[in-house]
Amino acid sequence: MRAQASVMHLDLDAFFAAVEQRDKPSLRGKPVVVGGVGGRGVVSTASYEARVYGVRSAMSTREARSRCPHAAFLSGRFHAYRDASHAVMSLLRSVSPLVEPLSLDEAFVDLEQAGLPDLEVPTVTAFAEELRGRVTEATRGLTASVGLGTSKFIAKVASDLDKPDGLVVVAPGTEQELLRPMHVSVIPGVGPATAERLRRAGIQTVAELESVTLEELVRLVGKAHGSGLYHLARALDDRPVVAEREAKSVSVEGTYDTDLTDRRLMEGLLTRQAGEVAARLRKHGLSGRTVTIKVRLHDFTTLSRSSTLPSPTDSAGTVARIARTLLADLDTSGGVRLLGVGVSGLADWVQEDLFGEAEPEEELPQVEVPHHSRRTWAPGMDVVHAEMGRGWVWGSGRGVVTVRFETAETPAGPVRSYAEDDPALSAWVPPPLPGEDPDDPPA
DNA sequence: TCTGGGGTCCTAGGACCC
DNA sequence: TCTGGGGTCCTAGGACCC
Numbered sequence: 001m002r003a004q005a006s007v008m009h010l011d012l013d014a015f016f017a018a019v020e021q022r023d024k025p026s027l028r029g030k031p032v033v034v035g036g037v038g039g040r041g042v043v044s045t046a047s048y049e050a051r052v053y054g055v056r057s058a059m060s061t062r063e064a065r066s067r068c069p070h071a072a073f074l075s076g077r078f079h080a081y082r083d084a085s086h087a088v089m090s091l092l093r094s095v096s097p098l099v100e101p102l103s104l105d106e107a108f109v110d111l112e113q114a115g116l117p118d119l120e121v122p123t124v125t126a127f128a129e130e131l132r133g134r135v136t137e138a139t140r141g142l143t144a145s146v147g148l149g150t151s152k153f154i155a156k157v158a159s160d161l162d163k164p165d166g167l168v169v170v171a172p173g174t175e176q177e178l179l180r181p182m183h184v185s186v187i188p189g190v191g192p193a194t195a196e197r198l199r200r201a202g203i204q205t206v207a208e209l210e211s212v213t214l215e216e217l218v219r220l221v222g223k224a225h226g227s228g229l230y231h232l233a234r235a236l237d238d239r240p241v242v243a244e245r246e247a248k249s250v251s252v253e254g255t256y257d258t259d260l261t262d263r264r265l266m267e268g269l270l271t272r273q274a275g276e277v278a279a280r281l282r283k284h285g286l287s288g289r290t291v292t293i294k295v296r297l298h299d300f301t302t303l304s305r306s307s308t309l310p311s312p313t314d315s316a317g318t319v320a321r322i323a324r325t326l327l328a329d330l331d332t333s334g335g336v337r338l339l340g341v342g343v344s345g346l347a348d349w350v351q352e353d354l355f356g357e358a359e360p361e362e363e364l365p366q367v368e369v370p371h372h373s374r375r376t377w378a379p380g381m382d383v384v385h386a387e388m389g390r391g392w393v394w395g396s397g398r399g400v401v402t403v404r405f406e407t408a409e410t411p412a413g414p415v416r417s418y419a420e421d422d423p424a425l426s427a428w429v430p431p432p433l434p435g436e437d438p439d440d441p442p443a
Numbered sequence: 444t445c446t447g448g449g450g451t452c453c454t455a456g457g458a459c460c461c
Numbered sequence: 462t463c464t465g466g467g468g469t470c471c472t473a474g475g476a477c478c479c
Binding site for chain 3: 105190192194225307
Binding site for chain 2: 035036038039040041042043044058059060061062063103189222223224225247248249250251252253254255257258259298300337338340342
């Protein structure tokens with residue numbers, strides 16, 4: 001932690017709901033709930049008027065409706081939230097080069113880089129107060145709560161103390177007296193499970209946590225977590241404000257209003273999600289080696305299965321094929337409420353080959369396709385026939401296609417690599433899903 | 444018909460390599 | 462044919478955050 005209160009945390013108040021009220025005057029002063037409106041939706045944000053009725057983030061929309069039936073229930077307009085967020089982040093970056101967004105509506109700002117004459121409490125207080133006004137201007141009326149402190153932890157705690165539309169500065173040296181009476185759940189990383197473990201050990205407040213030895217904490221909650229708790233309980237926090245953080249994974253998931261039982265449909269949905277994941281990878285110039293599927297069963301049991309490729313891919317077809325294969329190992333007979341696909345182990349996608357030429361679009365040679373149609377579900381990627389039999393594309397790039405061959409007897413059959421234009425290689429296209437337009441494939 | 448979606452980080456066990 | 466310790470990678474699950 002620092003000697004001066006130079007870390008700022010800014011949090012836009014009831015962000016999604018506030019954007020809706022700003023853009024639709026008839027909603028102002030009324031309860032507004034933004035979130036999933038389907039049968040299994042949950043609340044993202046409730047306006048302060050809705051919070052009066054006990055509506056909270058993460059509550060099921062069903063429950064929110066029963067608590068506050070006259071609220072406006074909205075599914076959200078993410079482009080509008082993104083625009084507002086962008087305006088705020090741009091403003092913050094104009095004030096300090098060191099801005100760390102945590103989400104659309106929250107950021108840390110390092111005031112050491114803001115060029116202030118000094119970092120004494122009156123100076124940073126006046127600065128933050130003026131900045132709050134500028135945020136409201138830049139967003140045409142949204143308000144922000146701001147906290148200032150000697151570390152990220154303290155700044156974040158501070159921004160929570162006077163919501164909405166508040167400013168709290170925790171003077172250097174007063175951190176521990178602020179924290180000691182608070183419940184352990186103010187510490188980032190202490191959620192319901194950790195709080196319960198600590199409670200069973202007789203630890204409920206930060207003061208109580210402070211009296212526990214490091215060894216005891218590690219025994220209670222594990223090595224990394226225990227050490228973190230030990231230090232944060234003493235307001236010891238050196239984490240720097242970091243402007244750029246690289247994405248580690250990209251994923252898409254969906255919860256369905258009724259449980260899925262049709263495997264063919266599940267495969268189609270995974271294929272579609274794989275297409276969205278691949279599109280986002282490409283948009284950001286990324287590719288990844290590990291494909292993971294997530295399956296939540298009817299009873300909320302959540303399973304994941306992953307597979308790591310020899311080289312990174314951003315191909316919709318490759319991701320889809322692997323996702324479908326991973327699903328095949330799972331027993332979904334009881335019904336599935338959620339399906340998801342993700343890619344991790346990300347690398348910057350190298351677009352050029354050794355000679356500096358653009359890498360050609362992944363594409364399998366055009367060949368005889370059985371009976372259904374000639375369409376492909378994604379550029380060049382899907383089940384292939386080759387001299388060894390039927391297999392599926394396991395990886396591709398730089399003119400080489402790697403194929404894994406499988407049969408019912410050898411599900412993890414041999415892997416072979418082919419040149420992209422090897423005549424021994426041909427593409428097979430799966431038949432369309434029921435109700436699917438063959439000319440508008442999902443991936 | 445309680446329980447979203449997009450992420451991050453940690454743990455623990457097994458494989459594999461030196 | 463046995464023994465071992467460390468490091469890294471991979472997989473599955475869980476906690477947590479907004």
